[in-house]
Amino acid sequence: MAQILARRDMRLDASTMPAAPTPRGREVIGAGIAINDVTKMYGAFCAADRISLSIEPGEFITLLGPSGSGKTTLLNLIAGFQSIDGGQILVDGRPIQDVPTHRRGFGMVFQSYALFPNMTVAQNVGFPMRMAGMDRQTTDRRVAETLEMMRLSEHARKTPAQMSGGQQQRVAIARAIVMRPRVVLMDEPLSALDRRLRESIQIEIRDLHQTLGSTILFVTHDQSEALTMSDRIAVMDAGHIVQVGRPTEIYRQPQSRFVASFVGESNLLDAAVVGRNERHLTLRLPGGHVFEAESRDGAPGGTPGGTATVLIRPERITLSETRGPGTVAATVTSALFLGEVLRVEVVLDDGQSLLIRCTDTAARSLPQVGARVHVGWGAADGWVLS
Template sequence: MSNHGIGVTITGLTKRYGAVTALDGVDLTIAPGEFITLLGPSGSGKTTTLNAIAGFVEPDAGSILLGDRPLDGVPTWKRDIGVVFQHYALFPHMKVDANVAFPLKQRGLSKRETARAVSEVLEVVGLSHLADRYPRELSGGQQQRVALARALVFGPKLLLLDEPLGALDKRLREGLQLEIKRIHRESGVTFVFVTHDQEEALVMSDRIAVFNEGRIEQVAPVEELYRSPATLFAAQFLGDSNVLRGTVAHHDGQDVLVNDGGMVRLPASHALSQDATAAVVVRPEDLRVRVRKDDALGGMDERPGTVTEVIYLGGRRRIVLDVAGDQFVAEQMNGVGSLSPGDAVVASWDVGAASAVPTDD
C-alpha cells in the first residue's frame, strides 16, 4: 500500500463559542507526507483545529487549503480525508473485513476492487488473520488498528487522528505508537495527530505544534522544540523543566539572569533584551547533583539545594530537590553517586545545555 500525502495550509483560523474563543487566528502549514502532532492541554484548540480540517466544525474566520483546494463550504464526505477517533466507532454487527470495506461500498467500488483494497490494508495493519472476527472478539489495540485500516482503505492523502490511543493501556499504547509510525512511513500519507501526551508526541512526530489558549505557541521539529523552546509554556508543557526566573543584565562581559539567588549565565544563542523578565530552563537530564561539602559555590551555573526525594525508575533515579523554595528535578543513571532525602547538595548545569525564554512577569 502506498500513497502520496498532501499539504495543508491554515491561515487565520478563528472559532468562537459564545464568549469563549476556541481558536484565535491560528496559522499552520503542514508539508505533504509529514507527521505533525497538535499538542496541548484540554481546551487549547488542538481538537477544534482538527475538526475544522475534517469539516466537523465551521470556522468563524480564516481559511484551510488542502493542497491548493479551498475547503470553504466543502462537506465532510467530499473532502476525502481519513479520520481516526479515540473511540473506535466500529459496527459491532460487522466482521473486521466488512467494517474496513464500508467506506469503499459507500463510494460504489466493485466487489473485486473492494476485496483487493481491504486485503491490502489489513496486511499493512497486521490484521489479515483476523478479517473474519467481530469487534467484540478483538483487543482494544486490534480494534484501533481496524479503525486505522478503515480510515486508510480508500486511499486518502490526509489522515486525521484524534487521540486514537487515549483509551488504551500504557503497553498497548506504546506498541501502537511504533505501528502507526511504520504505517505512516510506508503509506506516505500526511498524518495530523492530536494528543495531550508529551511522550507520545516526542516518539511519533516529525514536527510538533504546541497549542495554548487557542493559539500556537511554537511549531518545530521534535528535538528543536525540546532543546530550544521559544516560550516558557512550550518548555514546561513538553517534558519536565527546571526554571530559574529573573531579569536580564550584563555582567563582566556576559549576559546573565539576575534573581534573589544571584546570577546565572544565559546561553550565547539567547535573543533577550536587557532588563527583560526571562527564565533559564534546564532539563532534568542536564542537571547534575553533587553533595555539598561547604557553603562555597564554584560558579554562576549552580544552586545549593536539599534532596527531598529519590525515586527509583529501573535503570535511573529521579532526584527531587528543594532549591530556595523551588522544586527542581534531576535524572541520573543508577550507580552514579548515592543521595538520600535530607542531603545538602549543589545542582549545576552547562550553560550550553540550557535555554532562555521570555516571561510575562
C-alpha cells in the same frame, strides 16, 4: 456515520486510486494544507482565534495542548464537522470550507473505535470501499494489503467483540487508510489504551506514515505521543498556536514559560543577567552561583542588569555528593526510585527548587532526604526563555 468519508455517490474505479506504496520507499501522496486566519466562535467564546498553520505534503504534524486549547476544534474545522466563522482552509491550494465532509476524501480515526459490531474485521475495513462503489476484486485486494500492513491478517474473520482494545484501534486505523487518503486526521486515538500498548501503537503509526506517505494531522494532550511521532508539533493554548517546531526544538528551545512547562518536566530558574557572549548569557542566581545558558537573539533580559528565566530539563542536571567545578550546593527534599531512573528533588540555598532525573546505575545510591548534595549543569543545558 460522520467518520465514513466515502459514499456511494463517489464512484471510483481502480485506476483513480493511488498505487500501494512499496515498503522499501516512501511515496509521498499527502496533500498540503494551509490554514489561514481561521476563527471559530461559540457565542462569545473564541475556540479558534485567527489560527494560521502551513502543513507540508506528507508531513506528520501534531496539535498538542491541554483540554480547551482548541486543538480538537481545529481538527473538526479541517474535517468539516464544524463550520468556520472566519478565514480559509486550503488543501493543495483549493478552499474546502464549503466542501461537505464526505466529499473531502479524508481518513478519520477517533478515540472511540466506532466499529460495526455485526461485521468482521475485513468487512469493517472494506466498508469505505464498498460505499465508494469499488468492485469486489479491488476491495478484497486492498483490504488484504491493509490488514497485512496493520498486522491484522490473522484476525480478518473475527468480530470487534473478539478483539482487544489495541487490536480494535488497529482496525479503526486500517479502515481510515484503506482508501489511501491523501490526508488522515487522528483525534486522540490512543488515549483509551494502557501505557505499554499506547507506546507500541505510537511506533506503528509512525512506521505506517513512512510507508503510506499521507499527510497526518494528529491531536493529543500527551506530550510523549507528540515527541515520539511528529515531524513537527504545533503547541496550542486558549485558541492560539503558541509555537510550531520540530520535537527537539519544542523540547529544548521553548519560546515561552507555557511551552516549557507543558512539554516535559521543567526547572525554571530566575536569575540576574551579568553578561553576554555570542549566544550565551552569563547569569547569577540570588544565592550567588554564576553560570551560562543559551539565549535566542532578542530574548528579554538579555543585557547586563536585567533578569531572565532559565529552563533546565531534569535530565540535564548532574548530582554528586562532592563539590565540583561549576556546581552549587543543595538539600535533598525528595528521592524516589522509579526503576530505570532516580527522581530527586532538591532546594538550593536561595530557596529555588530543582527536579533531577538520574539514570540508575549500580554505583549510584538513592540520596536521603535532608542530605547535602551538589548539582551542576553546562551552558548547553540551560535555555533562556523568550
